[in-house]
Amino acid sequence: MATSGGKSDLRSVQPTFGDMSVATYGAKVNTPAKNPDYFRLFHALLVERAVKSKAGKVVLLDVACGPAQELDFFKDDKRVELVGVDIAQDLLTAAQARLPFAKFFCWDVRQTPPLPSDIAPGSVDVGIALNAMIYVPDKMLGALGYGLRRGGEAAVNFRVFGNPYNEAFYTHYTTRNGVIREEELSLPTARGGTEKFVVAALDYTNCIDLDTGEPDPIRNLVVQMYFRSKSDIERLIGIGGFEIVDSKPFHFQSPVNPDNEIEVYTIRK
Numbered sequence: 001m002a003t004s005g006g007k008s009d010l011r012s013v014q015p016t017f018g019d020m021s022v023a024t025y026g027a028k029v030n031t032p033a034k035n036p037d038y039f040r041l042f043h044a045l046l047v048e049r050a051v052k053s054k055a056g057k058v059v060l061l062d063v064a065c066g067p068a069q070e071l072d073f074f075k076d077d078k079r080v081e082l083v084g085v086d087i088a089q090d091l092l093t094a095a096q097a098r099l100p101f102a103k104f105f106c107w108d109v110r111q112t113p114p115l116p117s118d119i120a121p122g123s124v125d126v127g128i129a130l131n132a133m134i135y136v137p138d139k140m141l142g143a144l145g146y147g148l149r150r151g152g153e154a155a156v157n158f159r160v161f162g163n164p165y166n167e168a169f170y171t172h173y174t175t176r177n178g179v180i181r182e183e184e185l186s187l188p189t190a191r192g193g194t195e196k197f198v199v200a201a202l203d204y205t206n207c208i209d210l211d212t213g214e215p216d217p218i219r220n221l222v223v224q225m226y227f228r229s230k231s232d233i234e235r236l237i238g239i240g241g242f243e244i245v246d247s248k249p250f251h252f253q254s255p256v257n258p259d260n261e262i263e264v265y266t267i268r269k
């Protein structure tokens with residue numbers, strides 16, 4: 001897949017998912033959030049490990065939870081206290097209606113601190129962030145790192161640009177006026193340096209519905225970034241201060257691609 005060069009401030013991108021209805025979100029957004037295999041292989045495993053390691057309830061934080069469909073799998077699990085944060089209030093309102101006992105906070109993880117004061121640093125046992133690393137990945141990891149207790153684990157996923165399984169995903173949008181640019185992402189490190197990444201930025205802002213020629217609501221995704229290799233992803237995770245416990249490819253069907261392959265990392269603080 002060819003990319004054109006470009007420069008934009010990827011870290012200032014603010015998507016407007018809340019402007020899509022939850023039904024449109026469900027029909028358009030390519031997430032494994034409702035996939036029972038994803039739940040079983042990653043989120044459930046982490047919770048089981050955490051339950052064994054402490055007495056009392058396990059606190060699970062979902063960073064960039066959106067409508068939080070991934071939390072529905074835990075709705076009858078009394079061992080788990082569910083917490084979600086996202087920038088889009090409308091999606092959180094929908095999540096709260098489905099999961100009245102969960103705590104949701106409208107929060108931008110680019111803020112300092114990266115989580116609201118109701119979530120004390122180190123108070124979280126398990127972190128999850130599903131399809132979150134496409135926006136401000138360092139800040140998403142920063143929120144997980146801030147919330148998790150030492151030794152706490154999280155599952156995060158990435159779609160590697162250039163993976164042939166994902167070609168159909170990108171082509172779907174480029175044939176609808178989406179644009180893919182090569183961009184540089186510079187991230188500060190804990191030691192005061194900078195690490196650079198060349199990422200593929202998928203710009204949805206001119207996407208149209210091919211049948212009607214009208215703007216497609218997928219425009220609300222604005223610009224998402226995709227790392228180009230597993231080694232870049234692992235470098236990012238290292239900058240975030242996490243140790244990698246495990247990584248596995250995961251396949252799932254989504255609205256625009258029958259067989260996506262994503263990389264799922266289990267990481268430990």
Ligand SMILES: C[S@@+](CC[C@H](N)C(=O)[O-])C[C@H]1O[C@@H](n2cnc3c(N)ncnc32)[C@H](O)[C@@H]1O
Pocket residue numbers: 014015017018029031032033063064065066067068069085086087088091107108109110129130131132135136
């Ligand atoms: C692709 S959606 C994933 C939502 C959900 N985890 C899922 O898989 O269905 C990405 C989410 O990131 C949220 N988001 C983007 N930038 C954010 C930020 N700076 N702070 C908090 N949430 C953010 C968006 O509002 C959106 O709900």
